[in-house]
Amino acid sequence: MIKEIYLFNPENDMALANFTPYYKAPTEIIQMSKDLSVLPAWYAPQGSMIKLDSLSQADLLKEQCPFPELIPQVEWSDSWDNVPYRPWGWNPSLLHALQMAGISSQYLLSNEQMEKLRFLSGRQRCVEVLESFSSMNHLCGQATICNSITQVKELVSSIGECILKAPWSGSGRGLVRISPTNWTPSVEGWLARTLRVQKEIMVEPLYNKEKDFAMEFYAEGGNIHFVGYSLFETDSHGNYKTNILLSDARIEEVLLRNIPSPVLQDTCLILEKKLSEILGKDYQGYLGVDMMICQSPDGYSLHPCVEINLRMNMGIVSHIIFERYIQPQAHGKYLIEYYPSNGAALEMHHYLQITHPAHLHNKKLAKGYFSLTPVLQDTHYHAFLLLD
Numbered sequence: 526m527i528k529e530i531y532l533f534n535p536e537n538d539m540a541l542a543n544f545t546p547y548y549k550a551p552t553e554i555i556q557m558s559k560d561l562s563v564l565p566a567w568y569a570p571q572g573s574m575i576k577l578d579s580l581s582q583a584d585l586l587k588e589q590c591p592f593p594e595l596i597p598q599v600e601w602s603d604s605w606d607n608v609p610y611r612p613w614g615w616n617p618s619l620l621h622a623l624q625m626a627g628i629s630s631q632y633l634l635s636n637e638q639m640e641k642l643r644f645l646s647g648r649q650r651c652v653e654v655l656e657s658f659s660s661m662n663h664l665c666g667q668a669t670i671c672n673s674i675t676q677v678k679e680l681v682s683s684i685g686e687c688i689l690k691a692p693w694s695g696s697g698r699g700l701v702r703i704s705p706t707n708w709t710p711s712v713e714g715w716l717a718r719t720l721r722v723q724k725e726i727m728v729e730p731l732y733n734k735e736k737d738f739a740m741e742f743y744a745e746g747g748n749i750h751f752v753g754y755s756l757f758e759t760d761s762h763g764n765y766k767t768n769i770l771l772s773d774a775r776i777e778e779v780l781l782r783n784i785p786s787p788v789l790q791d792t793c794l795i796l797e798k799k800l801s802e803i804l805g806k807d808y809q810g811y812l813g814v815d816m817m818i819c820q821s822p823d824g825y826s827l828h829p830c831v832e833i834n835l836r837m838n839m840g841i842v843s844h845i846i847f848e849r850y851i852q853p854q855a856h857g858k859y860l861i862e863y864y865p866s867n868g869a870a871l872e873m874h875h876y877l878q879i880t881h882p883a884h885l886h887n888k889k890l891a892k893g894y895f896s897l898t899p900v901l902q903d904t905h906y907h908a909f910l911l912l913d
Contacts, residue, residue, distance in 0.1 A: 755840025
């Protein structure tokens with residue numbers, strides 16, 4: 526059996542939005558890709574290959590890990606091996622890079638498959654999914670596709686405070702909060718540019734969010750099956766901050782404080798059916814559906830489809846890490862932190878080692894700080910666990 530090579534390419538969403546083979550990622554995203562290139566080792570199946578920026582990163586990971594028995598049993602590569610690839614996500618820029626590296630076309634998406642993937646990854650698919658929930662109670666969630674500034678203005682005027690979303694953009698990007706009272710020339714300029722390039726804009730009401738979470742799925746052979754939950758936090762701009770590390774059973778307990786159990790169960794079943802219809806056999810792999818629990822004068826309601834992430838995502842990563850490496854009773858956070866200055870990540874690494882020493886119980890992490898990616902003087906992005 527041919528081994529698959531796993532690759533972390535965090536620029537994927539922006540590259541898919543740009544949709545050109547010659548897309549160049551921003552400097553900070555290139556830095557993230559380099560600093561976190563060992564991350565797939567923690568979620569890839571045993572025996573997989575992991576594409577690294579440098580093999581020294583694997584050596585450093587082993588040196589810095591306090592528990593050698595937890596190091597993933599994978600192979601490391603710093604070359605473009607001619608094998609099937611499992612990237613964070615597929616986009617024309619990655620496809621072009623692999624083609625230029627001489628990777629066989631049998632291991633790559635065709636241009637037709639790439640076009641189909643972009644279509645399926647657009648935020649417009651959320652509208653199709655939300656239509657499947659029209660008869661359910663305890664739900665909120667509304668999204669409208671517009672193709673002109675006039676349409677957008679009319680909707681904002683009738684709804685009030687809204688979120689405008691570009692159909693394709695990076696996670697937490699391409700979003701603009703707007704209301705009839707703060708419509709500005711800069712907003713109209715952004716709208717005009719987005720419509721010129723992407724042809725459409727999503728308009729959604731602003732909800733009073735209580736919690737962010739996701740249902741994670743796996744697509745294979747035209748079928749979708751539920752993998753588990755992820756409970757996460759975002760900043761005020763919608764950018765991902767951290768995943769809460771809890772078992773699926775305990776995450777469900779948290780959700781059931783606000784949402785009835787049948788609503789969660791029915792939502793999962795409807796998503797499995799609808800996503801199977803939409804995706805067919807055109808997508809294989811992990812995907813996540815971001816959701817919100819929202820507060821209203823009448824109580825709590827569930828928004829069942831805020832975003833569909835048709836790629837690997839941090840929620841699935843944290844879910845797999847919890848299942849493989851963490852004691853079922855433990856809880857804590859999975860974090861990706863950014864440090865703007867040289868030495869800051871290394872200093873924090875040493876501080877956390879001293880103040881939150883890691884402990885194992887039955888060969889799994891039970892408490893403390895555990896680094897998932899190596900840390901050097903010039904590291905700016907760092908992935909780690911912090912268990913209470």
